[in-house]
Structure formats: C-alpha cells, structure tokens
Amino acid sequence: MSQLSRTLENSFNRFSDRRLVTLKSDFVYDRYTYGTIKNISLRLVTFFEKNNIKKGDKVTICSYNSPQYIYTFLASIFSGVILVPIDYGSSEDLVKKFMEKTESKFLITSKYKIINLKIKKIFIEDMDEVLASHKKGNIDRTIKDEDLFQILFTSGTTGDPKGVKISHENILSNIRSVLRVLKIKKHYRLLSLIPLSHIFEQVAGFFIIAASGAQTTQLKSRRPSEIIKIFQKEKINVIATVPAFLMLFKRKIENKAKENRKFKKLKKVLNFARKLPLPIRRRIFKDIHKVFGKKLEIMISGGAPLPRDAEIFWESTGIRIVQGYGLTETSPVLALGDIYDRRVGSVGKVVPGVRMKLNDDGEVLVRGKNITKGYYKNPEATEDLFENGWLKTGDVGKLDDNGFLFIKGRLKNMILKPSGLNVYPEDIEDILNKMELVKDSCVIGIDKGHDVIVTAVVIPNKKTDEKSIKKTIDETNKHLENHQKIQDFIIWKKKDFPRTLTFKVKRLVVEKEVENKTHEKSESKDEIIHILSTLSHLDAKDIKEDSLLFSDLGFDSLKVIELSTQIEELLRKEIDEYLINSKTTIKNLRSLVEKGVNPENKLKLDEKMFWPVFLPFRFLLMEFMYFISSFYFKSVKVKGKNNINKLKGQYIIIINHSSHLDFPTLAKHLPLRLKTRLATGAAADYFFRSKNFKQIFVSKFFTYLLGSFPLSRIKDGKSSSSIKQSFEFVGEIVDRGWSIGLSPEGTRSKTGKLNSFKNGIGTILKETKLPVIPIKLNGLHDILPPHSKYPLKRGHVEIIFGKPIKYPGNMSTTEITKSLEKTIRGM
CATH class of the missing domain: 3.30.300.30 (ANL, C-terminal domain)
Incomplete structure (x- = not known):
C-alpha cells in the first residue's frame, strides 16, 4: 500500500464527520464531509472495476472543480488507476490528442462540455446518483509509492505532447514538505479558484487541506462579485491562487478609491501602514477586510511571479502573502514563504526534502522525492530535463545569505x-x-x-x-x-x-x-468595444460584431472574469460569465449585457427572516388568517394527509395558485416541523417594491411575518428581476436547512384552472435534488378570485396532498416540469 494512500485513508477516517468540500454551483450549495467523500470514492472504485478499468489503466478527467473531481482523485489513489487531468477550457482536439497519447480507457467530464469521442464516459453531474447504486470497493493494498498517480500535460497542440509523470511518492513528499512550512489549522476554510487540472491547486486546494482536516470551497462561477459573496458567507481564511487574481482584486479596490477621489489617500495610508503591526493594519483597513468576510488571513500566490507592488499592497492591508515556487515536474512546490519569516520579492526558502543548487548560468537545479521521473513516452524530452541527476528548472535564481530564493528570469523560451x-x-x-x-x-x-x-x-x-x-x-x-x-x-x-x-x-x-514598438491603437466610443480592446490589446477597429471572444480576441477563462469585472464596474451590469464560451461573439456579449442586472438595483435576501424571534408571531398570524378565512369555508376536505404526517427533512412544496388564500389555508394543515421552517416565494414586482412607505411596510410584513422571499416572474415578456437572482435566494434558503413553497404557474389563475408551469421549477428541483410534495387546492378561487380584494362568497375547500416525488438526476428540467404539471393536473 502506498504511503499516500495510507495517509489519506487515515486522514479521512480521523475527520470523517468534518466537512471537507463545499461547491457553490449555479445557485445551490453542495456540501460533503470527509466520510461522504471517502464512501463515494470507494463506490467509484467498484464502478471502475465494473467498467473493466484496472490498476495502471488511464482515466481522463476534464471538468470544472467539484466534489466529484475530489473523490475521483481519491478513487484513483485507492485503486491504482492513473488519472489524466485536462483543463476544462481545452478544445475537443486537444482532449482527443492527450487521450490518444495516454491510451485512456474512460472519460469523466461535464454534460456542458462538448466532446464527441467514441469512448465510455460519465458526466460529473450524474456521478453521485450513478454511484449510489454501487457497493463500496476495497483499497488496493498492492499499490507502491513509485506507482503513477497521474499524467499532467504542459505543452500545447503541436509537436509531441509532454505529459509529466507524477507518482504517489511525488505527491506525498510535497504534502509533507509544505506542511512543515505552512501550518494549516483545522478551522481554516480555503477558497479554491484555480482548476484542479493544475497541480498547484491539487496540492493547495485538496491534498494539504485533506491531510489537515480543514475545508475547501469551490465555485462554478468565478465572477468577482460571486467570489466576494463566498468570502463573506463561508468566512474564508485562506486563498491559494495565481497572481492574476490578486492583481484583479487590487485593481478593483484602487478603482473604487479613484471613483471616490480617495486614491491618493489610499496610497499614503498604505505606505504608512507597512511599518505597523499586523493587527493595527487590519484595523486601519477594516473596510477592505469587511468586503472579504473579515476572516481572510493568508493569500498563497503561485503558478507565476507576483509583482512586487501587489505583494506590498496586500501585506500593507494586513493580509499575509505567502509566495511559492515550483513546477509541474516538481509536484510542484520547491520553495515556500513562511508567514512569520518572509522577504518582499522572494518566493521563500527551499522546502524540507528538496535539495537545490545553482549552476554556472545561475539556473536553479533541484532533486528530491517530489521530482518526476520524466515525461510519458518521451525519452528525448526526459533526457533534456536532467543534468547529472538534477532537474533543470529553466529559471535563473539567486539565494541570499539567509537562504531566501529570488527568481530573476528564465533560461527557457517559455x-x-x-x-x-x-x-x-x-x-x-x-x-x-x-x-x-x-x-x-x-x-x-x-x-x-x-x-x-x-x-x-x-x-x-x-x-x-x-x-x-x-x-x-x-x-x-x-x-x-x-x-x-x-x-x-x-x-x-x-x-x-x-x-x-x-x-x-x-x-x-x-x-x-x-518592447516599445507596440502599435498605436485606435479607440472607440462604444463602451463594450473599448473594454474589449483594452483587455485583448487589439485595435478597436479590428473588433467586429461577429468576432469570437476566444478565437479572435484571445480570451481565456481569466480574461472572461476581467471582462465581467469591467462590465460590472463601468457599465453597472452583472452578467452571467459562465454563459460566455468559445462560441460567444461580440453581438452575443451585447445581448448578455442588455439582460444584465444593475447590482445597485438588485433585491437582497433579508437574513432576518430566519430569526427564531419571528417564528411564534408567524405561527400566530397564520392561525389568525386561517381563522378569519374559515368563515367563508362551508367545509374543508383534506385528502392524503398521511402522505406528509411523518415526513422529515427538506422538501419543495408545490401548489396550484388561484387565490391569495392558498398558502394561509395550506399552512394550517402542514405538520408543525415543516411549516416553521418553510419559506414561500412571492412575486417580487408585487410584494417587494420599495418606492414608498406603504410598499416597504408590505415588503417587511411578507418577509418577517409570512416568511416570504422575492421571486422573479415573467411579465409582459420581461422578468421583474433577475431569474438567476431568484434561484440564488432558493439556494441560500435550502442551504440553511429550510423547505421552499412555490407555485410554478407564476401568477394566480384567472379561471381557477391550472396554468402551464414555468420551466424554472424544473431547474430548482434538478439543482437542489430535493423531493417535491405536490399539493392541489380546490375551491379557493371561487371564494377569493384574483380580481377581488375581499372574499365574494362562501364555498367548499379541498386540499389534496400527493406522495413525495424524487426525480432522477438524468431527467431534464423540461421533463421534470412537464411531469410535475401532469401529476398535479391528475390529482
């Protein structure tokens, strides 16, 4: 059994009940404990066996960061299957080339990634459900330290691809080296931003976290405003990322200061604060720390050199900067800064277990257990990589008298x-x-x-x-x-x-x-073209409406984040950056901007609605409302109550909507444990306006005393607020352990007959993975129809509770919507 496998097995057993990973997907928070990740990884071991994938076989994974990615790592380590991680943004041709090079037998990817290859595959979105039917497999005790764990490619599309061979021993050696320098505390929460196909993120965002009992948080969206929300909600302590992100947030803070005409003051305070103790610096820049959730302590920068001014900026605000240095070929860390002993501009000291020297050209040469044995099926490149048993980094360095390493440049052309x-x-x-x-x-x-x-x-x-x-x-x-x-x-x-x-x-x-012969570029008065020209460094006149962001303007995933930031800051519009892909044109971008939401006009979920102090008042109000309404009920007939009496956990409650009496009437007949933790969606454009005192009063009344939250609906072809924003509210409520009450018709039925369901309900059920309780209400439309403010007459009321339904993950959102509508129509 490899030492890496044994170390991780012990860690996952020891911290079994602790949370390991949280994924903020489109709008839902998926949370997994160490125990859950280990159990699913062992089911994946069985899945590999059933698909004839044995020890030493290659499996390619091409996906965004997710818990599924993490338990695939673990299953690979436990089974001896060799992983081939490929960047999610890679083209289909590149994925095919790398898979052919490694003779991969299986592909793990996302259903949103178009890869038309004739090979067995599974989508990460389906993995939890598919693996649930498999028994837990066994850890292969015959795996050796020198066995391969993964092959990571570092070259592009031409020539012979260079796949770096990373063994179990390489990874474990680096984990131990890093943890001897950087102490990760169990309460730490790290934000994962770099793709897990990058070995820096693998070690920083998974391995050292898992070995320490800490937590990691992943994001499907990497828009700065989304990142800031996660900092605040999850109380992030540590972020490990590339310099580009740190520079992006630095510019964002500086631009805000310029807008408020406080940039010169910011510079003066930063210069003054550098000399002060850390707690005082954090106190001075408390507004910046508030933006980052008040808990951010450490920024780990790697993958590329961090500019000196960015390092000084963040240190001056009271956030410790830890720089690291390494290569994919070194698994990856060779040098690392100590949070208590650092030098500006240095990447730290050589980590324990690594030997380093400089040759006559000043090139950094290294050896140690973390060093790769070479490139996969590429003996010529492997021979060029070493000099008398020492790996040539291609970097020119300098070691000072105290052992701090400074990288001065590159010998390689890269x-x-x-x-x-x-x-x-x-x-x-x-x-x-x-x-x-x-x-x-x-x-x-x-x-x-x-x-x-x-x-x-x-x-x-x-x-x-x-x-x-x-x-x-x-x-x-x-x-x-x-x-x-x-x-x-x-x-x-x-x-x-x-x-x-x-x-x-x-x-x-x-x-x-x-260097100084760059073209003089024409500028454009078109704000979007101006932003694109600035980011792409292309002449404005060369950017056409049918230009593709990726292939014509040279954008990558990081540039998309910068683009969304610029649009948010300059145009005051939030766009869904994950809708931008290789097929997005300038014309498509304009459409996204037009549909974008002004962040200053966005509704917010009022967290006070969850305060326990409101629950007794909410209960009494519901009882009072039902008491008044019941004067107009000749009779109330309840069917299927036994379907919900013994229910535990969270549910999505779905009703037909024909009257304002619907939810007050329903609430009376729901079990106490369900209705005391139930949030109901109410029309944002009707109940959550804030133009005058009356509208504000109505909004607060619905929020605190009725437990309602704003829900966007389609009206006159336009949404009253962002549909995505409504989904975000649902995700937040579900993450708090509450159930949701919704009407998929979007508005009250004018005739009393069921209207067609909006497809958003299918999205909510698919993303939250919660069971749904279908409920049909009859008779309330006749008593209080939509056009009336007061009840018109007395009538008979019927409430029909259906059996809870759990829709399988392979159903599309449209199929779920249609199935649910058919169910309620037939009740």
Missing part, C-alpha cells in the same frame, strides 16, 4: 501568463512559419504590468502590409489553444533576427528591441 498557463513559443512558430507570407518568426511575451502579451515578431518573405500579416495571424490563431493565441504582432524590418553561433534566435535581444 512564456508564463499571469493565469499560470504556459505558452511555448516553438508551438506557435511551427504553425506561423508554415504560412505563405512568413519567412521566419520569433514569438515573445511582452510584459504589460497586469498581463503578458503573446507577441509575434514576423519577417515577411516578400513585401507586404500590416493588413495582410494580420490575416496571417488570424489564420494561425485558428490552430492554437485559447491561451496560446497571438495577441499582437510586429513586422521585423531587418533581413534576419540576431542569432547565436549555433544560429538560434537571440530572443532577449529581439524582446528588448520590440
């Missing part, structure tokens, strides 16, 4: 983006040099402060103009992954590039010559 993604110039040049107009090219990275611009320096093979070269660049980009795309180009006026004696291009010389 361009490192702030997002942590690697771009290999040779991959791009191989394609660009095949183009008709190109004699030779040199691809370099130009540092623009908050971004590194992939720039092609081109020598044309005949006299031509920039417009023709631009078309050549566009054609080249069609063959590149999103993070590789050429963002700018320069025409080299000389006959050839400066070269070494071995005829290699002197890239640093080229880079210095072209």
Whole structure:
C-alpha cells in the first residue's frame, strides 16, 4: 500500500464527520464531509472495476472543480488507476490528442462540455446518483509509492505532447514538505479558484487541506462579485491562487478609491501602514477586510511571479502573502514563504526534502522525492530535463545569505501568463512559419504590468502590409489553444533576427528591441468595444460584431472574469460569465449585457427572516388568517394527509395558485416541523417594491411575518428581476436547512384552472435534488378570485396532498416540469 494512500485513508477516517468540500454551483450549495467523500470514492472504485478499468489503466478527467473531481482523485489513489487531468477550457482536439497519447480507457467530464469521442464516459453531474447504486470497493493494498498517480500535460497542440509523470511518492513528499512550512489549522476554510487540472491547486486546494482536516470551497462561477459573496458567507481564511487574481482584486479596490477621489489617500495610508503591526493594519483597513468576510488571513500566490507592488499592497492591508515556487515536474512546490519569516520579492526558502543548487548560468537545479521521473513516452524530452541527476528548472535564481530564493528570469523560451498557463513559443512558430507570407518568426511575451502579451515578431518573405500579416495571424490563431493565441504582432524590418553561433534566435535581444514598438491603437466610443480592446490589446477597429471572444480576441477563462469585472464596474451590469464560451461573439456579449442586472438595483435576501424571534408571531398570524378565512369555508376536505404526517427533512412544496388564500389555508394543515421552517416565494414586482412607505411596510410584513422571499416572474415578456437572482435566494434558503413553497404557474389563475408551469421549477428541483410534495387546492378561487380584494362568497375547500416525488438526476428540467404539471393536473 502506498504511503499516500495510507495517509489519506487515515486522514479521512480521523475527520470523517468534518466537512471537507463545499461547491457553490449555479445557485445551490453542495456540501460533503470527509466520510461522504471517502464512501463515494470507494463506490467509484467498484464502478471502475465494473467498467473493466484496472490498476495502471488511464482515466481522463476534464471538468470544472467539484466534489466529484475530489473523490475521483481519491478513487484513483485507492485503486491504482492513473488519472489524466485536462483543463476544462481545452478544445475537443486537444482532449482527443492527450487521450490518444495516454491510451485512456474512460472519460469523466461535464454534460456542458462538448466532446464527441467514441469512448465510455460519465458526466460529473450524474456521478453521485450513478454511484449510489454501487457497493463500496476495497483499497488496493498492492499499490507502491513509485506507482503513477497521474499524467499532467504542459505543452500545447503541436509537436509531441509532454505529459509529466507524477507518482504517489511525488505527491506525498510535497504534502509533507509544505506542511512543515505552512501550518494549516483545522478551522481554516480555503477558497479554491484555480482548476484542479493544475497541480498547484491539487496540492493547495485538496491534498494539504485533506491531510489537515480543514475545508475547501469551490465555485462554478468565478465572477468577482460571486467570489466576494463566498468570502463573506463561508468566512474564508485562506486563498491559494495565481497572481492574476490578486492583481484583479487590487485593481478593483484602487478603482473604487479613484471613483471616490480617495486614491491618493489610499496610497499614503498604505505606505504608512507597512511599518505597523499586523493587527493595527487590519484595523486601519477594516473596510477592505469587511468586503472579504473579515476572516481572510493568508493569500498563497503561485503558478507565476507576483509583482512586487501587489505583494506590498496586500501585506500593507494586513493580509499575509505567502509566495511559492515550483513546477509541474516538481509536484510542484520547491520553495515556500513562511508567514512569520518572509522577504518582499522572494518566493521563500527551499522546502524540507528538496535539495537545490545553482549552476554556472545561475539556473536553479533541484532533486528530491517530489521530482518526476520524466515525461510519458518521451525519452528525448526526459533526457533534456536532467543534468547529472538534477532537474533543470529553466529559471535563473539567486539565494541570499539567509537562504531566501529570488527568481530573476528564465533560461527557457517559455512564456508564463499571469493565469499560470504556459505558452511555448516553438508551438506557435511551427504553425506561423508554415504560412505563405512568413519567412521566419520569433514569438515573445511582452510584459504589460497586469498581463503578458503573446507577441509575434514576423519577417515577411516578400513585401507586404500590416493588413495582410494580420490575416496571417488570424489564420494561425485558428490552430492554437485559447491561451496560446497571438495577441499582437510586429513586422521585423531587418533581413534576419540576431542569432547565436549555433544560429538560434537571440530572443532577449529581439524582446528588448520590440518592447516599445507596440502599435498605436485606435479607440472607440462604444463602451463594450473599448473594454474589449483594452483587455485583448487589439485595435478597436479590428473588433467586429461577429468576432469570437476566444478565437479572435484571445480570451481565456481569466480574461472572461476581467471582462465581467469591467462590465460590472463601468457599465453597472452583472452578467452571467459562465454563459460566455468559445462560441460567444461580440453581438452575443451585447445581448448578455442588455439582460444584465444593475447590482445597485438588485433585491437582497433579508437574513432576518430566519430569526427564531419571528417564528411564534408567524405561527400566530397564520392561525389568525386561517381563522378569519374559515368563515367563508362551508367545509374543508383534506385528502392524503398521511402522505406528509411523518415526513422529515427538506422538501419543495408545490401548489396550484388561484387565490391569495392558498398558502394561509395550506399552512394550517402542514405538520408543525415543516411549516416553521418553510419559506414561500412571492412575486417580487408585487410584494417587494420599495418606492414608498406603504410598499416597504408590505415588503417587511411578507418577509418577517409570512416568511416570504422575492421571486422573479415573467411579465409582459420581461422578468421583474433577475431569474438567476431568484434561484440564488432558493439556494441560500435550502442551504440553511429550510423547505421552499412555490407555485410554478407564476401568477394566480384567472379561471381557477391550472396554468402551464414555468420551466424554472424544473431547474430548482434538478439543482437542489430535493423531493417535491405536490399539493392541489380546490375551491379557493371561487371564494377569493384574483380580481377581488375581499372574499365574494362562501364555498367548499379541498386540499389534496400527493406522495413525495424524487426525480432522477438524468431527467431534464423540461421533463421534470412537464411531469410535475401532469401529476398535479391528475390529482
């Protein structure tokens, strides 16, 4: 049995009842304990066996971060199956290439990812339900420390892909090294933002957390406003991320200060605060800490160099910055800062278990148990990776007298983006040099402060103009992954590039010559085009309505987050950034912005509605309302009450809606344990307005005394508030352990007959995974119809309780909606 497998087994047994991971998906919070994750991982072991996936076989996973990703890691470690994690944003061609290279037998992906390959696969959205029917398997005790755990690819689309072989021993060695420097406390809650296909996130966002009994929180959306909500709700203590995120939030704070004309004051206070003790710094910048939930203590930065000004900024606010350094090939951490002993600009000291030295060129060489044995089926690249048994990092470093490592630059040609993604110039040049107009090219990275611009320096093979070269660049980009795309180009006026004696291009010389020769770009008065031009570094006139954000403008997932931030700050619109993908055009983006919600006008869920102090008043009010209403009831006939009498847990209660008497009448006949923790949806445009005192009073009355929350509905072709916002409210309420009462018709029936259900109810049931109690009310429409303020006559009332229904996960939202409507019609 490998030491990694034994360590994780012991940790998951020890912390069995503690929460390990929370996923904030579209609007629901999925929470899993250590025990639950371990149990499902063992069921996945059985699933592998039933699908003839044995120890040493390869399984590819291409997904967004999720609990399913985590228990797939665990199942792989327990079974000896070798994982091939691939970035979720990768193209179908790249996924296919990596799977063929590794001879993967199975694919785990998302149903939202289009991968048309003839191979067995399962969607992560279905895994919990599929695995529930499997028995728990056994941990393979024959796995050895040197056995492979995963293969991680670091190269692009051309040439022979370099898949780094990571063993069980590599990972365990790095876990132990990191935890000897960085003490992770059990109460820590870490926010996971980097894809788990990145080894930095694997170690920081899962392995060291799991070994310490702490928690990790994942987000499907990475929009800054969503991240801020999670900081506040989950009380995040630690964030491990790439520099791009830290710079993004730094700019967001600075831009806010500029808006309020307080930027100079902010700078002065930051400079002054640097010299003060940490608690005083946190006190001075309490407003910033309030935004981040007041609990954020540590920011871990890795994957790329963190600019000095960003490090000083966050340290000055009272948040400790811990920089790390490493490579995928080193599993990954080689050096790490100590929160009590750091130097500005340093990536820390060499971690225990790693030996490091500098060669004559100043290149960092390392060896240790965390070092890969090489690249998968690539002996030539493996041989080039080592020098007398020492791994060559390709980075130039300096060790000071106290052992602090400072990275000075790179010997390799690789361009490192702030997002942590690697771009290999040779991959791009191989394609660009095949183009008709190109004699030779040199691809370099130009540092623009908050971004590194992939720039092609081109020598044309005949006299031509920039417009023709631009078309050549566009054609080249069609063959590149999103993070590789050429963002700018320069025409080299000389006959050839400066070269070494071995005829290699002197890239640093080229880079210095072209750094200041960037194009003068035309600007646009169109705000969206201006934002896109700024982020993509493209000329505004080259951005067309049918331009694709990813393939034409070079966007990646991080750029999309920056885009949504700019739109939120400059245009005052929140957009659903996860709707932006490789097929999104500028025209599509405009549509999303038009449908976006002004964050200042958004309704908020009033948390006081959950206060226990309101429950007795709510109960008495409901009793009083029913007492008054009952004068108009000739009789009340209840059917199927036995279907709900012994129910425990949470439910979605669904009723037909024909009168304002519906929920008060229903509440009287619900079990006490259900109605005291029940929130009912009420029309946002009718009951939750705030233009005058009367509307505010009605809103508060419905919130505190009736336990209602604002629910968007479609009216005159437009939603009265964001549909997504209503879903968010549902997610928050369910996460608190409450049940939900809804009417899927959206409004009261004018005829008393059941209206068609809105498809949103299918989405709610599918995402929350809660059982539904179908209830039909008859007779109330005749007593108090929609057009009347007061009851018109007395009548007979009938309440029919159906049996709870749990819809299977493989049903679509439309199928669920139609099935539920059919059920209530037939009652």
